[in-house]
Amino acid sequence: MKHFIFFAALMCLFSVSLVHGQKPNIVIFMSDDQGWADVGWHGTEVKTPRLDQLAASGMRLERFYVAPVCSPTRAGLMTGRYPMRYGLQVAVVWPWADYGLSLDERTLAEALREAGYFTAICGKWHLGEKRREFLPNQRGFDHHYGHYLGEIDYYTHKREGGLDWHRNGKPLEEKGYATDLIADESVRLIQNHDTKKPLFLYVPFLAPHSPFQETPHKELNAQYDHLKNPRRTYAGMVSAMDAAIGHVLDALEEKGMKENTLLFFCSDNGGTNPGTVSDNGPLRAGKTTLYEGGVRVPACIVWHGKIAPNSVSEQPMHIVDLYPTLLGIAGASLQQKHPLDGVDLKNALLENKPLEREEILLNASPQTGALLVGNWKLVLNGSVSSNSAPKGPETLKDIPQRQIKFELFDLAADPYEKNNLALAHPETTAELFQRYLRYDKEAVPPLNVPRPGDFQPPKIWGHYLD
Numbered sequence: 001m002k003h004f005i006f007f008a009a010l011m012c013l014f015s016v017s018l019v020h021g022q023k024p025n026i027v028i029f030m031s032d033d034q035g036w037a038d039v040g041w042h043g044t045e046v047k048t049p050r051l052d053q054l055a056a057s058g059m060r061l062e063r064f065y066v067a068p069v070c071s072p073t074r075a076g077l078m079t080g081r082y083p084m085r086y087g088l089q090v091a092v093v094w095p096w097a098d099y100g101l102s103l104d105e106r107t108l109a110e111a112l113r114e115a116g117y118f119t120a121i122c123g124k125w126h127l128g129e130k131r132r133e134f135l136p137n138q139r140g141f142d143h144h145y146g147h148y149l150g151e152i153d154y155y156t157h158k159r160e161g162g163l164d165w166h167r168n169g170k171p172l173e174e175k176g177y178a179t180d181l182i183a184d185e186s187v188r189l190i191q192n193h194d195t196k197k198p199l200f201l202y203v204p205f206l207a208p209h210s211p212f213q214e215t216p217h218k219e220l221n222a223q224y225d226h227l228k229n230p231r232r233t234y235a236g237m238v239s240a241m242d243a244a245i246g247h248v249l250d251a252l253e254e255k256g257m258k259e260n261t262l263l264f265f266c267s268d269n270g271g272t273n274p275g276t277v278s279d280n281g282p283l284r285a286g287k288t289t290l291y292e293g294g295v296r297v298p299a300c301i302v303w304h305g306k307i308a309p310n311s312v313s314e315q316p317m318h319i320v321d322l323y324p325t326l327l328g329i330a331g332a333s334l335q336q337k338h339p340l341d342g343v344d345l346k347n348a349l350l351e352n353k354p355l356e357r358e359e360i361l362l363n364a365s366p367q368t369g370a371l372l373v374g375n376w377k378l379v380l381n382g383s384v385s386s387n388s389a390p391k392g393p394e395t396l397k398d399i400p401q402r403q404i405k406f407e408l409f410d411l412a413a414d415p416y417e418k419n420n421l422a423l424a425h426p427e428t429t430a431e432l433f434q435r436y437l438r439y440d441k442e443a444v445p446p447l448n449v450p451r452p453g454d455f456q457p458p459k460i461w462g463h464y465l466d
Helices: 002-021 049-056 070-079 108-114 178-192 218-224 231-254 319-330 346-351 426-442
Strands: 025-031 059-061 118-124 143-147 199-204 261-267 299-303 311-313 360-364 369-373 376-380 406-410
Touching: 025 070, 025 231, 025 319, 049 231, 049 261, 049 299, 070 108, 070 319, 108 118, 108 199, 108 319, 118 178, 143 178, 178 199, 178 231, 218 231, 231 261, 261 319, 319 346, 360 426, 369 426, 376 426, 406 426
Parallel strands: 025 199, 025 261, 059 311, 118 143, 118 199
Antiparallel strands: 059 299, 261 299, 360 369, 369 376, 376 406
């Protein structure tokens, strides 16, 4: 009997050690065009109870940076490298574009699949659809559901009259509100997942990006009857996304996966049309700009038993940092063809240790750019939209300096970028500009083409598929 008890105890310890030794599941939620202040923990009028609960379960990342528009942020997440290294530093991947995320880049999904993960994306891709090779199933995802482009109709799932709703490369006609459908597919994947294999689930919502369409959830919409449109509709869309995230979180708990799942949330860029649609709080400007309102977004990360609940980090972090961080946590190889720009955040997240990094590039494009070094932020031609097509010289190094508007901000003393210190600190301005030029020289020409005059949207996006 004693031998049996000892053996049973030994097996119990062994099984516990196996559970603790399991690679964590990874779930990434990404909203689209959500304002800095449009989460409950930033004191918004928009109600996000599930996101607030999520943030309280882990660490709020109060200085988390992304690109000023959609596709570059998603590319940075997928590669761990600044978008200017492969031509996606200007604008989104337009519907008429014949390019996408460079096929020379290793993706986060590919790396995690190599490490034994089942990889899935439910939602918005926006990294190329013109060729089969650009599609999610060819870029490391075992499962894809959702849309290739941006700005589709939430109910018809069409862009300019063409259907953009797919599952694993096949067009899909189904009824429903896009935000709900994305959550439903995510829940089904979780419910059917074989927990012997770790899961990587990427859930990039279209919400609350335009078109601003009232959700089917009357009780959520009614909370904002006191607001004027489009703010009223936008707020309801944020709350519907918040509820959808809650459904996914509930599915993880019901499946018994919650405790061994790393969860991350952020917006893909700053809020659009702040004051009319979104709310970026006191941050300057919004989407398409390199000011804080365009590139600093609400973000949080949760890993039960690893990251302290109700914790806050004020350290500058960037979307490219997730790639080495998640691969390190997953035990995936970092050996690859191209060097990374991102840094491993693990010690900063788990122990709140200072990050060892010199700078963060916010963007380097032909007409505008920005760089963070400590508390200093250099902005070049900040009023120029990141969606602008290149004109004239190929890079800012080719533009006479007298034609460049230099702005220097001390974000420690002036987080809302009200005081331009470029003239007061010329040496610092010059030093940061020289640092910036190193990136500018390494940038490849941007992939950005105007809409052809004869462009005709297809009946089905991805219509070239057999």
